[in-house]
Amino acid sequence: MNFFTHLGKYLLMLKGMFSKPENAKLYWKEFMHQCADIGIGSLGIVTIISLFMGAVSTVQTAYQLVSPLISKSTIAQIVRDTVILEFAPTLVCIVLAGVIGSKIASELGNMRVSEQIDALEIMGINTKTYLIMPKIAAAIVTIPLMVILAMVLGIFGGRFAGSAAGILSTDTFDKGLMESFMPFNVTFSLIKAYTFAFFISSIPAYFGYYVTGGSLEIGRSSTKSVVVTCIVILLSDYILAAALL
């Protein structure tokens, strides 16, 4: 199948999601279940990545800024902007594409191969609405929240590493954090987070929903979905940066 066939099928899948739920209560339950699965399930990895990326950013920025003419608080500014603009939304979302994406693709793929999706169709349930919509909605709600958490923890990690390594004091770091802060950076980062959240959930859902074959194909489809999602994230990252900054 060529690129346009996949794109057309993907768009039709998205269009097919928008139908009236058979039972709103059950859909809400599924949405909440997905929020817990996607959001709480990924909190641990997001926390670890964020703390370390902030810490490494501080140490490496200090290593490169050797000029005595540049004040130490500049390190905090660079760490803040790098974490907010790029690391928190993009790096975290690429990791989440692996964690959440493979889970969504393999879950739906397994349901397809074991005929659970066919069984739901026979019951008269719109499987796209019931299985895919709650996943996308949950990702759009929880991933930006995790990106905000990653921003906070990343900066905290940088602050901690800076003082622990004797690079700069916490007071100097805090002073640097306040200097020339642009609130739009946070807005831009959240725009990226919402965009990536949509791709992280919808692309693996497409690969899982339309899988054919057996367990081997589920694995292949899951890997393929993660690779495609990462490429789309990086491409949209560039497009958004070029268009909005």
Add this chain to the structure above:
Amino acid sequence: MIEFKDLRKSFGDKVVLDGVSHVMETGKTNLIIGTSGSGKTVLQKCLVGLFEPDEGEIIYDGVSFTDMTEDDRKLLRQQIGMLFQGSALFDSMTVEDNIKFPLDMFTNDSNSQKIKRVNEVLERVNLKDANKKFPAEISGGMKNASV
């Protein structure tokens, strides 16, 4: 009555159904027998709309299934029962929750009414102690019975 005329279905170069026609009359039991890979499942899946035939027509009580809207098909499917080869139970749900699922989705009955109904059907197929078991914990025959 279910009638299908000149059904054709291919997957790539492989022709699975090549002009199959038959009338299944009301009140009669019909058996579809064939060798492995001869297209029995594909024919059944075409009849319920899980596969779209490449050519041909399917008629339910004089109404063309092929021309039905997706909403009309959904209504018709609610009257059809289908037993899948792999039983198609939801792995993450207990037997009780699997049976209760369509009741949760399509009825406004109270939970106790639904449980009562579940217990009735489980008792009918001699599975009254399997309520809280997961599909992985029961045998293939028990899975088919619970479907």
